[in-house]
Amino acid sequence: MTAAVDAREHHLALFKAFAGNGAAGSPAWLRDLRGQAIARFAELGFPSTKQEEWRFTSVAPIAETTFALSHGRDAPGVTASALAPYWIAGPGAIRLVFVNGTFAPALSAAAELPRGVRAGSLRAALASDAELAQRHLARHADYQTSPFAALNTAFLSDGAFVYVPAGVELERPIEVVFAVATDGEREALVAHPRTLVIVERGARATVLESYVAPQGGVYWTNAVTEIALAQGARLEHYRIQRESREAYQVATTHATQDRDTVLRLHPVALGAALARHDLRTELAGTGGELILNGLYLLRGRQHADHHTVIDHAQPHCASHEYFNGLLGEQAHGVFNGRIIVRPGAQRTDSKQTNNNLLLSADARADSQPQLEIYADDVKCTHGSTVGPLDETALYYLRSRGLAAETAAGMLTYGFAAEILGRMEHAAVRDELDRVIRGRLADRTRGGRRGAT
Amino acid sequence: MRGSGKPERESALLEIENLHASVEGREILRGIDLRVNVGEVHAVMGPNGSGKSTLAQVIGGHPAYAVTAGSVLYQGKDLLAMKPEERAREGVFLAFQYPVAIRGITNAYFLRSALNAVRKARGQEELGPVEFMDALEDKLKVIGWDDSYLNRPVNDGFSGGEKKRNEILQLAVLEPKLAILDETDSGLDIDALKTVAHTVDKLRRPESATVLVTHYYRILTHITPDFVHVLSGGRIVKSGTKELALELEEKGYDWLREEAAVG
Numbered sequence: 001m002t003a004a005v006d007a008r009e010h011h012l013a014l015f016k017a018f019a020g021n022g023a024a025g026s027p028a029w030l031r032d033l034r035g036q037a038i039a040r041f042a043e044l045g046f047p048s049t050k051q052e053e054w055r056f057t058s059v060a061p062i063a064e065t066t067f068a069l070s071h072g073r074d075a076p077g078v079t080a081s082a083l084a085p086y087w088i089a090g091p092g093a094i095r096l097v098f099v100n101g102t103f104a105p106a107l108s109a110a111a112e113l114p115r116g117v118r119a120g121s122l123r124a125a126l127a128s129d130a131e132l133a134q135r136h137l138a139r140h141a142d143y144q145t146s147p148f149a150a151l152n153t154a155f156l157s158d159g160a161f162v163y164v165p166a167g168v169e170l171e172r173p174i175e176v177v178f179a180v181a182t183d184g185e186r187e188a189l190v191a192h193p194r195t196l197v198i199v200e201r202g203a204r205a206t207v208l209e210s211y212v213a214p215q216g217g218v219y220w221t222n223a224v225t226e227i228a229l230a231q232g233a234r235l236e237h238y239r240i241q242r243e244s245r246e247a248y249q250v251a252t253t254h255a256t257q258d259r260d261t262v263l264r265l266h267p268v269a270l271g272a273a274l275a276r277h278d279l280r281t282e283l284a285g286t287g288g289e290l291i292l293n294g295l296y297l298l299r300g301r302q303h304a305d306h307h308t309v310i311d312h313a314q315p316h317c318a319s320h321e322y323f324n325g326l327l328g329e330q331a332h333g334v335f336n337g338r339i340i341v342r343p344g345a346q347r348t349d350s351k352q353t354n355n356n357l358l359l360s361a362d363a364r365a366d367s368q369p370q371l372e373i374y375a376d377d378v379k380c381t382h383g384s385t386v387g388p389l390d391e392t393a394l395y396y397l398r399s400r401g402l403a404a405e406t407a408a409g410m411l412t413y414g415f416a417a418e419i420l421g422r423m424e425h426a427a428v429r430d431e432l433d434r435v436i437r438g439r440l441a442d443r444t445r446g447g448r449r450g451a452t
Numbered sequence: 453m454r455g456s457g458k459p460e461r462e463s464a465l466l467e468i469e470n471l472h473a474s475v476e477g478r479e480i481l482r483g484i485d486l487r488v489n490v491g492e493v494h495a496v497m498g499p500n501g502s503g504k505s506t507l508a509q510v511i512g513g514h515p516a517y518a519v520t521a522g523s524v525l526y527q528g529k530d531l532l533a534m535k536p537e538e539r540a541r542e543g544v545f546l547a548f549q550y551p552v553a554i555r556g557i558t559n560a561y562f563l564r565s566a567l568n569a570v571r572k573a574r575g576q577e578e579l580g581p582v583e584f585m586d587a588l589e590d591k592l593k594v595i596g597w598d599d600s601y602l603n604r605p606v607n608d609g610f611s612g613g614e615k616k617r618n619e620i621l622q623l624a625v626l627e628p629k630l631a632i633l634d635e636t637d638s639g640l641d642i643d644a645l646k647t648v649a650h651t652v653d654k655l656r657r658p659e660s661a662t663v664l665v666t667h668y669y670r671i672l673t674h675i676t677p678d679f680v681h682v683l684s685g686g687r688i689v690k691s692g693t694k695e696l697a698l699e700l701e702e703k704g705y706d707w708l709r710e711e712a713a714v715g
Contacts, residue, residue: 390552393553395514398537398540399513401541402566403537414557415556417556418605
């Protein structure tokens with residue numbers, strides 16, 4: 001416990017320096033928000049595995065590391081050519097790049113945007129679109145219950161701001177890239193990137209968040225993303241986490257959906273030694289539709305924990321959640337899927353599946369569905385599986401002439417491809433397909449060491 | 453079981469002798485003898501639990517079934533020593549009673565991979581996606597499908613009838629020498645049965661043979677078997693021609709069980 005208390009003191013001290021330094025020029029409402037958030041963090045502290053929500057995930061490695069704030073650290077090594085291999089959304093994308101938590105316009109690809117569309121730095125938006133930012137920041141991602149959202153809010157200074165005004169259908173995807181540079185740093189860095197996506201009435205957009213580490217190393221990303229969809233809005237949202245295999249990532253994604261909105265979330269976790277993603281959506285208007293389509297592909301000693309909450313607050317909404325996990329070597333996947341159907345949320349149609357493929361005897365998966373249903377006229381189903389490749393399926397493929405290894409590779413790839421198949425943006429899907437094929441080929445090569 | 457009037461040894465495709473097999477320590481097959489020559493259609497019939505599907509799976513190479521005695525020769529070679537994929541490449545095809553869904557893998561990709569594995573083993577050039585689609589066009593027509601089925605994951609979300617048709621599509625694409633159809637007729641409505649049966653009949657070639665494993669007579673009204681064998685208690689208790697199948701249709705299986713018990 002002492003380490004956790006020390007860690008809390010350490011982050012409070014960092015905040016004191018931050019608040020007294022570069023953040024002092026911020027508007028009063030933001031200073032207030034930060035003050036409330038750090039106070040809440042001081043009360044909550046780091047969670048322990050004694051707390052139900054954190055039973056399978058120990059954040060001790062984060063609490064025991066002394067981090068320095070990444071804000072404003074120079075990163076000469078993070079160049080356009082160093083980042084280019086990480087682009088996902090293709091050459092036509094509007095690209096916003098953040099290095100060490102700060103907007104890097106030289107690395108970004110701005111474009112002429114349709115009238116009223118904003119895609120840029122949140123820091124700039126705090127001045128230029130103060131009213132909008134104030135209306136939405138910290139309104140969706142609740143920092144009262146999450147110490148990590150509280151800490152991110154306390155250190156809120158920059159991030160991505162996307163605003164699509166009513167009726168605008170934005171064809172080109174907006175790719176937001178967060179990179180942490182560890183080169184030449186003596187201390188481990190912590191970044192608190194923030195993303196705010198607002199899609200107004202009847203508007204439509206595709207947004208991709210990407211977390212990359214061109215230099216590898218130990219660091220911590222503590223990200224918060226807030227998404228607000230106004231009536232009739234549609235958003236296709238990707239989140240590709242490829243942090244360093246030594247790094248930590250804690251992430252919070254909170255979305256609020258108004259009437260008749262369609263939100264399609266595709267979180268993909270490939271990186272980090274330790275990753276935790278809390279994902280919450282509130283279906284706050286009738287006729288809303290949510291597709292939550294996630295994938296985690298882990299190996300080595302990687303640990304990834306997804307906690308999702310789908311809150312059906314209004315009637316006639318549909319949520320379909322699919323999470324597939326592929327776990328190799330000693331990797332550990334955790335999935336906790338909570339579905340709440342509030343009183344009066346009749347005609348809710350909710351489906352949840354979590355399938356985990358164990359690719360080695362030492363890999364582990366914990367899967368927990370949690371249904372809380374307070375309405376009677378609803379359709380809710382859930383199912384989860386944990387296990388190795390299906391023997392009958394392997395035999396079926398072999399009986400058609402495919403070698404055992406080819407058959408195993410095909411089934412494994414299919415497990416990931418099932419999730420990719422639900423992604424609408426072809427360029428994103430194809431690039432992810434390439435990344436995942438590469439990763440699986442890697443695994444097979446590594447896996448042969450122990451075979452026969 | 454010899455096909456009368458057919459030439460001997462050189463035309464034998466499958467020779468099963470005294471085959472015993474068990475699953476989970478339970479003996480299911482208790483001495484099967486069966487010979488299938490090229491050009492022939494055999495029907496293996498029998499009540500539930502008689503060992504029909506076990507026989508089909510042992511020929512296919514299902515790892516859960518252990519052969520405890522006997523031999524199976526395919527084109528004179530020891531079939532039991534071959535892995536399932538080697539059997540497929542040598543021209544053995546088993547249409548599954550319960551085809552397996554393969555999530556995330558499209559039918560087109562699966563079919564092309566299977567065909568190329570078989571072609572490679574035959575010393576033929578592998579087909580690229582475009583050539584494959586061309587080659588597939590006629591096969592699809594035969595089973596009355598459009599190409600929408602090709603972009604769906606293998607058997608995933610398919611109805612029972614669609615799964616069975618998909619097995620027949622694979623049969624058409626892979627062009628095996630020995631086709632074992634394990635209750636391909638079960639769960640099909642009359643129209644689907646007709647299509648499937650006619651397709652199988654159309655796909656017959658003089659150098660290939662077909663074994664229909666079935667509980668019911670009705671598929672045999674569309675494909676006329678040269679021989680009919682009745683399985684009971686893991687043995688072939690009676691063999692004959694298509695008239696035997698008719699007799700079974702009228703009298704059921706019980707009289708054979710009694711006959712076997714007396715004998």
